Amino acid sequence: MTPLLALYRVLSRNLLSRGRLTLIGMLGVLSILVAFAINRGNDGDPGLDAGVTFVWFLGLGLVVPIISLVLASSSFGDLVEDETLVYLWHRPSPRWMLAVAAWASSTTVAIPATVIPLSVAGYIASGFDLKVFGASALAITVATAAYSSLFVFLGLLVRRALIWGLMYLFIWELFVARVGNGAATLSIITYPSSILASIADVELAQADRSVLTGILVPLIVSAIAMALTTWRLDNVDVA
Amino acid sequence: MPPGAGVNVPNSETVPLVSARNVSKSYGSHVALSDVSFDIEPGITGVLGANGAGKTTILGMIIGLHKSDGGQLQVLEQDPWFAGSDVRMRLGYAPEHHTLPPTMQAADFVQHVAELHGLPKTEAITRSSDALWLVGLGEERFRPMGSMSTGQRQRVKLAQAIAHDPAIVMLDEPTDGLDPVQRDAMLDLIRDVAERFGISVILSSHLLEEVEQICDGVVIIGEGRTLASGSLDSLVNSEATGVVVEVDADDRAVAAFAAQLQARGASVTIHQRRVTIEGSDDSVFDLARDVCADEGLGIVRMSRRRLSLEDVFLESLG
Amino acid sequence: MTDLSIPQSSNGIAPVTASAPPAPAAWPPADATVVAYDVSKSFKGVVAVSNVSIAITPGVTGLLGPNGAGKSTLLRMLSGQIKPSSGSVWVAGGDPRSDAEARGRIGLVPQQDGVFEGEKAIDIVSLAATLSGLDQPTERAAHALGLVEMDPGLERPVGTFSKGMRQRVKIAQALVHDPIVLMMDEPLNGLDPKQRRQMIELFHGLGDAGKTVLVSSHVLDEVERFGSLVIVIAKGRLAAQGDFRAIRGLMDNQPLRVRIQCTAGRQLGAALVASGSVMGCRVDSDSLIEVTTNDIRQLRRELAPFARHYGGRLEEVIPLDDDLESVFRYLVGDR
């Protein structure tokens, strides 16, 4: 086993606590239930708008950032709290591996919890529209990866990452970013929303970027977050 | 309070504080205790045992957290399982871990624990203060415990365990994390609690040197059984005869010294520069002196051979 | 061991040169594997360690100091866990903070209890082996667990382990990559007496095999068993380094006291005073005396012949303050 794989394995297992799995499962079940409700409420109308709006508002706006925050911020946060980071940090394997493993593990644990239930829910809510399913799956994958990278860094940077992350989400991503265009450019949610809007061909607020931009910018954000995490790992004092 | 009432050592000439008879306990297929019997008398008693030997289980039983499967356990003449609250009210307990509610002030914490053990509020307040002064934290008693050092926390833990004037206080690793100077101070304090106030102490520790230093009695638990129990003197002084001499010499001279002793008929064992001469009568002392004088060897240390608690412990583990 | 020194700064009166390391020609020794040059560390303006220069050579060295004196901070700087505010650290070929290879030659047992609670012991140790780039990590891990006398087949997660078992897992993961330097912060904490003895033997074996083993401990009896080399940190400064018996020898203003029990105690005391080997003699009873000396070796040699001369049976000779405890108390300023 390579060091990267070993790190990935231990970090993902660390994330899968009983409480978190319950939370993820509950959110998944709830999204699908709500989607059914919306589907029934449509009474057979073509529900494209309803489905996309559902994925956009409840999925990208709430479930994806919160699941990413809960998982990614504890990826290093738990290790710092339990004072176990030193066992990974002190080994000679390169530090970028540690950063990437943390990001990869929190993303891959988060994706089944976000992409599957939410895309299915969007599919149901839209009256079984495959385009919505595809658009949702892509948008949510990108959003999960980007948010996770940010919150991995945050978890290493501050002690109460959950609270700071929630504040960032509610003040910046979910409020300021929906008000002004400039702020929208500087927030994550704009880009996956754009993917969703372009592919499904629906108008959404502050979501007028191209699909390519929608994919590239979050990837660049992830890369920068990984670089920052590596830098922070090099300079942090470890108990 | 009438004069002299302060000296009220429970009359236990006949009844021990804790008495276990063939106590056993299993968790499913795992046998934690198979056959444990011992008496704990007033004074300071050390409970020793290898990790995982059932020490924690028996201490938990004494405070009534587990029910024994068989045998009889009496604490202060009551069965702690059926009279748990009554027994615990007269016990003090200091846990092993050092985490204490970080935002709470030491004085409030000690007061609260005293109240939990049945002291009325006004009594608890004054006794909390008294106990904290006793352990040397008088001036620190209004500090939040999160800001305290390990040494101070260990003292708070002792204070909360004795504030309500228990008959028995149980201390789990009371010197863990202390440096040598702090350790001696803590041992002095425990001695003080036992001797001046007549509170019997049951302490668990992995450091045999310190158990040897302050305990009157010892219980050794291993593999779910009592391996040894009794007064410290009776355990370490049994069957020890002879003299131990440490000489100021290099290894070769030590070997020569031992050879000389053997030539004069002594039975000798060498451990580094320490030579043990066995012999049941005191002539071995003269023998050691004479050989040293003849060989011109300096005597660094010389004493009657005595088993250390470590010898007893390791031997009892087999 | 010739390398010993008591810097003046240990008494708090720092001479002008206190921050300078010993003469460069002799320092650091050629075989030193751990070298700290003038390292200091402060946390938010509070000084934890100031101006420590040490060189540690292969063998077992005990690291001592009162709580809060900077012992753990120093150990963490040496291992690379924290960055010195000033000064530099060199371990086995590089700065452990920036040089991954140098870090890979260190085995570290940190002070805290925390381990990966949900993992099995074998998985934790083989993870350590994998991260150190070893082939066959599982076999290496099983071997390392064997060294600390733990069963590699144990299926329970480490979260259910007792403190002593966790401690041994921590030691095993530090040994798994066969490091040149071992740094252990209170590794015997939570171990029972038998396990302590086993671990001390293990450390001795490693030291004899040419490893540098640096062990911090609060239990002086234990440190005496590690061997006689110690580093003492007090008040954030290096108080002494070297063989503790030699350090005791440097404490000139502290004459040694010896308690002697001899059936001819009175005469023996008088004779020792007369010969000049003792400075003072207190007679506690006919058979029990306590002498004070500056020339301990002469006193030791005179004991047996003098006692025989007076026909006294020598029953007990106990030096009262030549042990590590009194050295420690002297150095940390508590007598």
Added chain:
Amino acid sequence: MTTPNPIVPTSPASPADPANPIAGTAQIFDQGYRRYEGERTGVAGAMSSLVRATWRQALGLKRQTRNKLIPFMIIVFAFVPAVVFVGLAALLPDDFVNELPTYVEYYGFVVAAIYLFAAFVSSAILCEDRRTGMLGVYLSSPLDRRTYLAGKAIAFCTLLFIVTILPILLMLLAYSLQNAGPDGFGNWIETFAKIVLSGVAFGLVFAFPSLAVASTTDRWVVATATNAAMFPASAVVTDLLVGEGNLTPHLRLLNIPGLARELTFRIFNEPQASLWSRFDNPTWTLVLAALGWILVSGGIVWANYRRLLVRR
């Protein structure tokens, strides 16, 4: 017990001793720690101490200011509307006073404050004890798991009643002083009783689910966040399911804030004010649902604590 305890000298010098004229004019007192021979209060005393300590723990009393910040901020939020209405009642002409919210409508203003308070306090009083080893200290005192949990629940519910009952009693008092209160003593007492009853019902419906969540983790941040999200989520989701999805309206019984509010409306026998959380269920199903929440949540708490290995 606390009076100074003179040490009687072993061979007291006689005061009449002519050679020692100052003898008997001085005493040395035994000070500090001593034995205690007085009464002990038993389990009841331990419970009362636990309840008081839990109050202090939740509100940050006898602790540094930053520990008081969150609970007192929430309490202030719960009281601000009441103070405003009382002020308005005093300033406005009598005709307008009737336009002010009724007692039962008050819950609509403070429901968020109440569930935040429940979320925060439940995790503060349960999670911290496990994390700091305090639970071990409790279980080696005369308390056991049962009495410990009972004490915690009592302390928690009484704290919740501060925010569910007191602000409304304040309104009652103020309205009465403005002659806008209930007419006649009988009515006044009835209103008073209704306020207390609805406050208790409202508090209990929030109390137990939040305790259940707090009993699953020892990290209070996680517990607080989960609780704070759970209450609105249960409202939004059930509303969507029933409103949009036309599922059975009985699902509304899973809406914790909605259920709590509806209970208060039924107690006051007033028409419900909320437009979208419309409950058509008979009252007995509401009571049953509330009891169900309490029992299931209590069961979860007990199951979690019964199995819990205490770090001692």
